[in-house]
Amino acid sequence: MSFMNETQPSLDDLVLFASVAQAGSLSAASRSTGIPLPTLSRRMAALERSLGRTLFQRGPKGYALTADGRTLSAELTGLSDTRRKLERWLAAGDDSTPVRITAGFWTSRQIARALPPDPDRAWQPRFVPANAMLDVARREADIGIRNAPPDHAWLARQQLAPIQFAIYGIPGIRGFVASLPDVPSQRWLHANYGDAIKASASDPRLCLDLAEAGHGQIVLPTFVGDGLNTLARQSEAIADLQHDSWLVVHQDARHDPPIRAAIDQIVSILMTE
Incomplete structure (x- = not known):
């Protein structure tokens, strides 16, 4: 004789399962949800016990969904969004929604x-x-x-105005202010004017402060630089840096x-x- 499992699955655990299924791995779901990896692993094991189904194939390369896991994932489409909307509504009260x-x-x-x-x-x-x-x-x-x-197929998109960059500075000031070469504009500056960098900072706002104080020129998006009263454009738009x-x-x-x-x-x- 067999008995149905009378323990109802936790809605919280079903939401976490949907996060694991969407993220593709337990570690990625841990990062996106903020749930520690050991806790998330225990929650998924508890969910399997409550359902009486094996949802994951566990192996050296991590977790993969079983056929039951894939079916459950499809059934839960939209659950995370519904939960998130409810949380936002509860958090916002009568105020505007973040x-x-x-x-x-x-x-x-x-x-x-x-x-x-x-x-x-x-x-x-x-x-x-x-x-x-x-x-x-x-x-x-x-x-x-x-x-x-x-x-990603589940991301909608809208094209905006193209972004252009130019060199800005106080007329007569030479040299450059730079930040870390971790974005294309700064990689371009380091590659083309690395020997002329006179000051640097990791914070882009501080770089602008340095340029406005006369420590050097700066590469800025034209939508920023053209609106400044403190600096003047010192170049045409830089073709290598224009992007959508x-x-x-x-x-x-x-x-x-x-x-x-x-x-x-x-x-x-x-x-x-």
């Missing part, structure tokens, strides 16, 4: 400076670090501004009213700068 934005420093600065304060706005900006494009796919951010269109710009958002979130409102305002800012 919308997480990931973009480069200068783009984030431009959005922050151009976004008018509005106590009645349905969303509030929450800037998060500009990490990999996959952050948006894993819902670690709601809106991302990227230099290339996404290659894209707004990306998870396709399941783009019609969420706060995110839709944020998209409209951000596009309005970045298409006119």
Whole structure:
């Protein structure tokens, strides 16, 4: 005689399972959810026990979904989004909903400076670090501004105005201020004018402060440099640095009213700068 397992699976564990299935590995899901790896492993084992099904094939290369695991993953499509919307609604109360934005420093600065304060706005900006494009796919951010269109099928995209760069400085000042060569504009500067770098800082805002104080010229996006009263453009647009710009958002979130409102305002800012 057999008995049905009367222990109901935890909704929290089902949400975590959906995260593991979407992330493709336990370690990636641990990073995206903030749940320690040992805890996540125990939760998945508890879920299997409560369901009486084997959801994972465990091997030296990590966890892979079984046939039952793949079926359950398909059934849970949208569960993480529903849970996230509920959490945002509970956290927001009567206030506006936080919308997480990931973009480069200068783009984030431009959005922050151009976004008018509005106590009645349905969303509030929450800037998060500009990490990999996959952050948006894993819902670690709601809106991302990227230099290339996404290659993930579940990411929607909208092309923005192209980005140009030029050299800016106080007339008569020679040499350059640089930051770390971890973005294309700074790699270009180090490659072409490395011997002329007179000052450096890891913080782009501090680099601008140094240039405004006369320590050297600086390479800036034209949407930043052309709006400064303290520095003048010292070059034409640098052809090697021009690139496209894209707004990306998870396709399941783009019609969420706060995110839709944020998209409209951000596009309005970045298409006119």
